[in-house]
Amino acid sequence: MAKQEFKTIHIEEYPKTNWEAFVRFMKRMARFELFKGLGIVYGVMHRALFKGEMHTVEYPEEKLPIGPRYRAVHKLLRFMESEAERCIGCGLCEKICISNCIRMDTHIDEQSRKVVPEYSINLGRCIFCGYCAEVCPELAIVHGQRYENTSEQRAHFVLKDDMLTPLDRLKSQEEFPGFGAVTPHADELIKKTPLAY
Amino acid sequence: MSDSTFLIIETLIKAAVIVAVFSALAGFATYIERKVLAFMQRRLGPTIVGPKGLLQVAADGIKLFTKEDIVPQNANKFVFKIAPVITAATAFIAMAAVPFLPAFELFGHTINPIVADVNVGILFVLGVMAVGMYGPLLGGMSQNNKWGLLGAARTVIQFLSFEVITGLSLLAPLMIMGSLSLIDINNYQTGGVSDWIVWSQPVAFVLFLIAAFAETNRTPFDLLEHEAEVIAGYATEYSGMRWGMFFIGEYANLFTVSFLASIVFLGGYNDLWFIPGAIAIILKVAAFIFFFLWTRATWPHVRPDQLMWLCWKVLMPIAIINLLITGIVILV
Numbered sequence: 001m002a003k004q005e006f007k008t009i010h011i012e013e014y015p016k017t018n019w020e021a022f023v024r025f026m027k028r029m030a031r032f033e034l035f036k037g038l039g040i041v042y043g044v045m046h047r048a049l050f051k052g053e054m055h056t057v058e059y060p061e062e063k064l065p066i067g068p069r070y071r072a073v074h075k076l077l078r079f080m081e082s083e084a085e086r087c088i089g090c091g092l093c094e095k096i097c098i099s100n101c102i103r104m105d106t107h108i109d110e111q112s113r114k115v116v117p118e119y120s121i122n123l124g125r126c127i128f129c130g131y132c133a134e135v136c137p138e139l140a141i142v143h144g145q146r147y148e149n150t151s152e153q154r155a156h157f158v159l160k161d162d163m164l165t166p167l168d169r170l171k172s173q174e175e176f177p178g179f180g181a182v183t184p185h186a187d188e189l190i191k192k193t194p195l196a197y
Numbered sequence: 198m199s200d201s202t203f204l205i206i207e208t209l210i211k212a213a214v215i216v217a218v219f220s221a222l223a224g225f226a227t228y229i230e231r232k233v234l235a236f237m238q239r240r241l242g243p244t245i246v247g248p249k250g251l252l253q254v255a256a257d258g259i260k261l262f263t264k265e266d267i268v269p270q271n272a273n274k275f276v277f278k279i280a281p282v283i284t285a286a287t288a289f290i291a292m293a294a295v296p297f298l299p300a301f302e303l304f305g306h307t308i309n310p311i312v313a314d315v316n317v318g319i320l321f322v323l324g325v326m327a328v329g330m331y332g333p334l335l336g337g338m339s340q341n342n343k344w345g346l347l348g349a350a351r352t353v354i355q356f357l358s359f360e361v362i363t364g365l366s367l368l369a370p371l372m373i374m375g376s377l378s379l380i381d382i383n384n385y386q387t388g389g390v391s392d393w394i395v396w397s398q399p400v401a402f403v404l405f406l407i408a409a410f411a412e413t414n415r416t417p418f419d420l421l422e423h424e425a426e427v428i429a430g431y432a433t434e435y436s437g438m439r440w441g442m443f444f445i446g447e448y449a450n451l452f453t454v455s456f457l458a459s460i461v462f463l464g465g466y467n468d469l470w471f472i473p474g475a476i477a478i479i480l481k482v483a484a485f486i487f488f489f490l491w492t493r494a495t496w497p498h499v500r501p502d503q504l505m506w507l508c509w510k511v512l513m514p515i516a517i518i519n520l521l522i523t524g525i526v527i528l529v
Contacts, residue, residue: 041495048239056241
């Protein structure tokens with residue numbers, strides 16, 4: 001990592017007498033400080049227009065990537081190979097949920113496997129704490145990246161069919177990196193503390 | 198058709214064209230202002246309505262003109278209603294004596310793009326623009342709102358302070374040229390860049406430019422409607438069409454002042470090297486407008502007391518000294 005350079009900023013003392021104020025005024029005049037300011041602003045415009053430093057994100061068309069730790073609307077994942085649901089119906093998420101918003105129906109089917117026909121999260125109550133995803137032993141329920149929630153009813157995104165990865169999109173299902181996972185380019189995004197050198 | 202009838206019709210057409218063109222330009226200037234300010238703050242500005250956001254002007258216009266017309270309950274209703282008209286009307290009346298382009302031929306007639314070539318043109322323009330200050334003053338005082346009243350008081354401060362500078366700074370170049378007609382002033386500078394008054398009167402040019410910022414309420418001196426201090430000053434209670442008229446007046450004034458500065462100091466609509474005069478003056482005016490926007494993005498406001506200090510203690514002595522030196526040079 002590059003050595004960081006700290007600069008001491010020299011702050012002039014405030015003028016005490018009228019004469020000092022006048023001298024400061026004349027000095028600033030002679031340095032054309034007003035026009036330096038104009039130059040800086042022009043430079044900002046030039047770099048924004050031609051050097052790609054424009055900060056605007058044209059939101060609906062263009063989206064910033066969000067980190068893997070972001071906790072948006074939940075997803076239920078499948079196994080990539082067998083296409084079976086990962087959820088084993090243990091009910092831990094239902095238990096740990098501090099706002100009591102997860103509800104699941106389980107029963108034993110003919111092959112004496114536990115299946116989960118109904119699984120829903122009441123988003124009106126959910127506080128997106130992430131405990132359900134953290135407690136899940138099978139990495140079945142995770143927080144997804146879908147933060148744009150528009151619907152006629154809140155219930156619409158949180159029925160089981162909405163959260164479960166559809167079979168035809170199984171190829172694009174992404175593995176949950178786990179809680180505490182860092183953003184992909186975290187090293188470039190943060191400034192190291194002075195301890196680094 | 199007699200000559201006088203023809204003159205009347207011609208004048209009417211010219212007036213209509215000027216009002217139409219400059220209303221449109223005022224709208225377009227708001228678009229340019231929003232774009233340039235946005236670029237200077239690393240934003241994109243309006244992009245959604247129309248290509249590159251160009252139809253934003255139309256959207257704003259429709260919004261302004263279809264809004265409910267609100268007159269505050271305890272306002273002096275008559276004065277409240279005519280105040281925006283004063284601003285908009287004087288802004289356009291001032292343009293009557295400004296020659297915008299060089300004379301050109303149309304259908305066999307030589308047309309001077311000036312509504313009235315009065316021989317005291319510049320005095321007329323300055324006088325009418327000064328009357329325009331009654332708009333904010335009356336509007337601010339009639340609306341029964343403290344912020345409006347403060348805005349009106351600031352109008353008087355600014356008006357009293359800067360009208361002096363405008364007059365005194367223009368006096369020196371006028372003494373050299375010996376005419377108040379803007380066409381004469383323009384014709385005085387026909388000999389190319391070296392004939393421009395700005396070389397012989399640089400101090401007057403800077404003073405006039407500073408005064409122009411105050412005259413048009415642009416940023417370093419926009420005390421009248423400084424949002425952080427007096428909400429919107431004189432325009433606090435105005436909305437919809439009436440507010441839009443203040444706005445149009447303000448931008449029309451911006452164009453008038455830019456034309457004045459170009460004609461008096463920067464050679465007007467004379468041909469510049471290979472550039473024809475009409476395009477030359479448009480380029481100069483565009484440069485001035487950009488400068489006005491640029492300063493708005495850069496410089497902070499001044500306080501009213503700083504404005505008066507700057508005006509009476511700094512600029513006025515400089516203007517008078519400039520005037521004296523010019524007079525002595527002319528006499529000797």
